[in-house]
Amino acid sequence: MQEQSDWAAHASFMDELVASGVVLLGGPLADEHRVVLVVEAESPDSVRTVLARDPWSETHLRVDSVEPWTIRLDGRARR
Secondary structure, three states, rough: OOOOOOOHHHHHHHHHHHHHHOOOEEEHHHHOOOOEEEEOOOOOOHHHHHHOOOOEEOOOOOOOOOOOOOOOOOHHHOO
């Protein structure tokens, strides 16, 4: 991924989302073409709005789906 155009701008944007608490977890899947992000957001539309500001939006990044998720198990609190 780092070799792709505008990597630094994209990485900076994503780091800002992590720092602001929008992105909780994220990274590429094994095929390294798809990425999963776990985000804290008001709605699927707000996720799409935020990701549309990414420098990679519509060039290297395409949002296939935004799925609401109910977390019932969370081991992070034990750390």
